[in-house]
Amino acid sequence: MKRATIGFVFLTVALICLTGFCAACKVRSQGAFRHREKESWYREREKQLVSDTRAYLDGGGFRDSGVSLTRIVDPEGSRHYTFTIHHARIDRMEETGRQTLREELTVLTKDFAHAAPGEICEFSYEFLILEEGL
Numbered sequence: 001m002k003r004a005t006i007g008f009v010f011l012t013v014a015l016i017c018l019t020g021f022c023a024a025c026k027v028r029s030q031g032a033f034r035h036r037e038k039e040s041w042y043r044e045r046e047k048q049l050v051s052d053t054r055a056y057l058d059g060g061g062f063r064d065s066g067v068s069l070t071r072i073v074d075p076e077g078s079r080h081y082t083f084t085i086h087h088a089r090i091d092r093m094e095e096t097g098r099q100t101l102r103e104e105l106t107v108l109t110k111d112f113a114h115a116a117p118g119e120i121c122e123f124s125y126e127f128l129i130l131e132e133g134l
Helices: 002-059 095-115
Strands: 066-073 079-086 121-127
Touching: 002 066, 002 079, 002 095, 095 121
Parallel strands: 079 121
Antiparallel strands: 066 079
């Protein structure tokens, strides 16, 4: 009788541990799904943002501009985006004109930053300037 009681207790503890392990795996799996879902949201918005930037530049007389977007995500989840833009007409602009263009482009990122799911998103713009004679 004593062996049966010990066996029952051991089996009960094993089943409780197995249930806890399964529950932990389920929670971790759901967290990974949310992370993938959030990353998918960001990727779609980032593509749209690059497309909007190109369209804006095309409409402003900078057709066929080179536009790239670089993303850095820190461990806390904050995101810093850097647009690198190249166009021969921008090369010839004064710095004040480039600053005005940066400010105009910043308007495109306002909705993105407000809609981001809980993270801080910062944007900066760099213009790739090629020196004459290269």
